[in-house]
Amino acid sequence: MGLLGKPRAAVETRIIQLDGQDISYLLKRSPKRRTIGMRIDHRGLTVNAPQRAAYNHLEKVLQERSDWLLDKLREWQANQPEPMGFGHGEPLLFLGSDIRLSLITGGLRAKPLLTEDDNLIVKLPDIADAVAVRRKLEQWYRAEARRHFSQRLEHYAGRMGLPLPSLALSNARSRWGSCNSRGEIRLSWRLIQAPISQIDYVVVHELAHIRELNHSSRFWAIVEETLPRYEAAHQALKAGGERYHRF
Numbered sequence: 571m572g573l574l575g576k577p578r579a580a581v582e583t584r585i586i587q588l589d590g591q592d593i594s595y596l597l598k599r600s601p602k603r604r605t606i607g608m609r610i611d612h613r614g615l616t617v618n619a620p621q622r623a624a625y626n627h628l629e630k631v632l633q634e635r636s637d638w639l640l641d642k643l644r645e646w647q648a649n650q651p652e653p654m655g656f657g658h659g660e661p662l663l664f665l666g667s668d669i670r671l672s673l674i675t676g677g678l679r680a681k682p683l684l685t686e687d688d689n690l691i692v693k694l695p696d697i698a699d700a701v702a703v704r705r706k707l708e709q710w711y712r713a714e715a716r717r718h719f720s721q722r723l724e725h726y727a728g729r730m731g732l733p734l735p736s737l738a739l740s741n742a743r744s745r746w747g748s749c750n751s752r753g754e755i756r757l758s759w760r761l762i763q764a765p766i767s768q769i770d771y772v773v774v775h776e777l778a779h780i781r782e783l784n785h786s787s788r789f790w791a792i793v794e795e796t797l798p799r800y801e802a803a804h805q806a807l808k809a810g811g812e813r814y815h816r817f
Contacts, residue, residue, distance in 0.1 A: 666765025
């Protein structure tokens with residue numbers, strides 16, 4: 571069907587064969603988009619396309635870029651972190667430091683405890699229950715994320731002369747933070763695994779959007795005024811952020 575056909579689904583998963591390999595990708599359509607764009611992140615390949623672009627045209631573009639796509643996908647696959655097993659001794663990240671999961675048989679309501687020697691003690695009736703371990707770990711990470719993010723938001727909002735915005739935690743995997751037109755900020759709880767410098771960059775980035783809801787030169791000037799060395803944290807987050815998506 572050509573460009574004048576009926577609107578396609580806004581988001582769908584498709585498969586294309588490139589150099590003899592079946593490649594799965596997420597196709598996102600938008601009526602505002604005029605060109606075809608490709609992105610590879612922790613979810614794999616995403617193709618952004620105009621609402622009415624024909625499938626045969628999309629696949630022709632992907633075939634033309636197949637060498638680049640396959641190289642990037644191999645690079646992405648090689649950099650994927652090992653999935654978590656949620657077992658005793660599992661390595662974890664917290665505020666940029668390595669900690670270790672220590673599972674102990676105990677009551678379900680016992681709160682996880684991070685010791686001075688960087689062991690996160692988690693007590694559960696059945697320590698072999700990976701689902702329960704994961705649930706309790708996420709609860710702990712979320713609680714710590716809210717506590718630390720609130721502190722950083724209060725600190726930088728004061729420095730930037732802004733009222734303290736409301737904070738919500740998100741489960742987003744495609745962005746670390748967001749700010750809407752009402753000045754409400756959402757931050758991914760997974761960011762609590764990152765060093766404070768990277769957390770501060772995301773916090774300041776979203777606070778700057780309260781003044782400039784765009785990425786104009788004025789926006790980046792606000793970020794730089796508050797964090798003169800923000801670019802180093804920005805690049806470190808881009809380079810190492812995959813590690814924060816292990817679960």
